[in-house]
Amino acid sequence: MKKLAQRNYYGKALAKLAETREDVVVIDADLAGSTKTSEFRKVAPERFVEAGIAEQDMIGVAAGLAASGKTVFASTFAVFATGRCWEQIRLGCAYPKLNVKIVSTHCGISVGADGASHQALEDISIMRSLPNMTVISPADAYEAYAATLALADCKGPCYMRLGRADVPVLFDEDVGFEIGRARRMRSGSDVSLIGTGQMVSLCLDAADMLESxxxxxxxxxxxxIKPLDGAAVMESVSKTGCAVTAEEHSVIGGLGSAVAELLSENMPAPVVRIGTRDTFGESGDPDQLFRKYGLTAEDIAAAARKSISMRE
Amino acid sequence: MPLSPAELKRKADLLRLHVIEMTTAAGSGHPGGSLSAADLMAVLYFRVMRHDPGNPAWEDRDRFVLSKGHVAPVLYAALAESGYFPTEELLTLRKLGSRLQGHPVRGKLPGVEMSTGSLGQGLSMSCGIALAGKMDGRDYNVYCLLGDGELQSGQNYEAMMFASAKGLDNLIAFVDRNRLQIEGDTEKVMPLDPLPDKWLAFGWDVFEVDGHNIEQIIGAIEEAKRSESPSVIIMNTVKGKGVSFMENQAGFHGRACKPEEYEQAVRELKEALE
Structure with a gap:
């Protein structure tokens, strides 16, 4: 299966925006080579801002640029992009609805060998809780490219998380992206598998196993993830009666919480959440870590069986 | 015709009177640091800044960022006296549904550039606005008012580094050096001295003035505008300035006057205005 890294396609999309959008400014905190904002710098160095290892200042500067009419992409690793400067994002960007797009890379446990200090497993949760904030987690590299262009076209504060590693390609190169709209990847009637990020690919693998x-x-x-496409969730669950959520993130506050919140208030149904269970990660190969922390296609399939059994 | 120093002094006392009336009507708020900053606010809004209350979105306007957002009352008073909104609205401060929130909110009230109130963030925001001005070839200046206590926050030093690295000579910061924070003397809570040295070390031009001397404030701003570096004007001030029983009292950092205190404060400020 073809695999590509989301961050590389974020860089390509930024390079395109450098040519097509005079209002776009990119700011990074000493990680441009890793986040791939370096691709923007190559094309439009005069609109690339190096903030140094100072994420709180980076967000404040981004807010000031946005208040002056710029569309700002601010990038660093997910842990630092959300955790180090959460309150700067809250006051400077979310509260005044400024046009700052925080795009992080190196989300989740697939960061691997760097260990827990660098594995963001809480970023969806803490960003989702901010009023006015949109939260996006594309499934593959092409969707990451399309989502980047969609972010540039939307007004207001947004957060997008991207992975470091190569992940399976699920879409064609020309896939579009509509913020707030879920995509059905496969139709079925017994259980809803709702995934985000690279877990969508594993949900498809799990669906193959279940089909057998x-x-x-x-x-x-x-x-x-926010605004959640509630209509898509309810349309699916009204058919299946039970759900599994899958995210490379803590089960606390992320996609699983969002889906459970929606269903419990509107259409009570069993929801089994796949994600890290209130724990930090550790160093290791991504594959080893996915097995140890229960994030494999087998784990999703087992969760599906459990969800079905609870419905019955 | 720009206002004379004597007229600006009067404006400052008028802002002080508004601050007392607003915070007393609200029953809360931060009068102490509002009073210490009143002279600067008068100089900025009625003499120095290029702005148009009829066109708050004017792209070439000078920008003012209130990093010490808790002194919103003195900012609101300056905006109302400038004509951004009716002075009658000042008495809605901190009330449900008011545009005059406890701390300033961008987009809520014309003339408020950024949302502030959580300390230590305004200088970074100001850097962003100043940088955008450079990118767009606009000649506006960005003025940022900081509290002294807030300089205990590390983000300020990130912003200081950023401003000099990017050559933001269109950025002028002010420190309201009233030497008092909630827990008392700044030098006992967490020492800031030698304060000028800290800014100098980060590549800023540093000016020090009596923050209640209108001529000194104007003179320092004129010099700072000519500087080729970002500049800071450290204003030595008296917290609670202009109301005898509030001067140098940390207790008035975050509480309003009681009725009998209010009578006396208004009497003193009206005497100053006569």
Whole structure:
């Protein structure tokens, strides 16, 4: 299966925006080579801002630039982009609804060997809780490219998380992106598998496994976590009656929480959440870590069986 | 015709009177640091800044960022006296539904450039606005008012580094050096001295003035505008300036006057205005 890194396509999209959008400014905190904002710098160095290892200042500067009419992309690793400067994002960007797009790379446990200090497993949760904030987690590299262009076209504060590693390609190169709209990846009637980020690919693998057991899975790519496409969730669950959520993130406050909140208030149904269970990660190969922390396609399939059994 | 120093002094006392009336009507707020900053606010809004209350979105306007957002009352008073909104609205401060929130909110009230109130962030925001001015070839200046206590926050030093690295000579910061914060003397809570040295070390031009001397404030701003570096004007001030029983009292950092205190404060300020 073809694999590509989301961050590389973020860089390509920024390079395109450098040519097409005079109002776009990119700011980074000493990680341009890793986040791939370096691709923008190559094309428009006069609109690239190096903030140094000073993420709180980076966000404040981004807010000031946005208040002056710029569309600002601010990037660094997910832990630092959200955790180090959460309150700067809250006051400077979210509260006044400024046009700052915080795009992080190196989200989740697939960061691997660097260990828990660098594995953001809480970023969706803490960003989702901010009023006015849009939260996006694309499923593959092409969707990351399209989502970057969509971010440039939307007004207001947004957060997008991207991975470091190469992940399976699920879409064609010309895939579009509509913020707030989920995509059905596969139709089924027995259980809804709702994934985000690279977990969508694993949901599809799980659906294959389940199919061999005669279980038909409805697979949804929830690439926008906020605003959640509630209609898509309810349409699927009204058919299946039970759901599994899958995210490379803590089960606390992320996609699983969002789906459970929606269903419990509107259409109570079993929801089994795949994600890290209130724990930090550790060093290791991504594959080893996915197995140890219960994030594999087998884990998703087992969760589907559990969700179905709770419905019955 | 720009206002004379004597007229600006009067404006400052008028702002002080508004601050007392507003915070007393609200029953809360931060009068102490509002009073210490009143002279600067008068100089900025009625003499130095290029702005048009009829066109708050004017792209070439000078920008003012209130990093010490808790002294919103003196900013609101300056905006109302400038004509951004009716002075009658000042008495809605901190009330439900008011545009005059406890701390300034961008987009809520014309003339408020950034949302502030959580300390230590305004200088970074100001850097962003100043940098945008450079990118766009605009000649506006950015003025940022900081509290002294807030300089205990590390983000300020990130911003200081940033401003000099990017050559933001269109940025002028002010420190309201009233030497008092909630827990008392800044030098006992967490010492800031030698304060000028800190800014100098980060590549800023540093000026020090009596923050209640209108001529000195104007003179320092004129010099700072000519500087080829970002500049800071450290204003030695008296917290609670202009109301005898509030002067140098940390207790008035975050509480309003009681009724009998209010009578006396208004009497003193009206005497100053006569």
């Amino acid at each position: 057991e005669g279980i038909s899975a409805d697979v949804i790519n929830m690439s926008t």
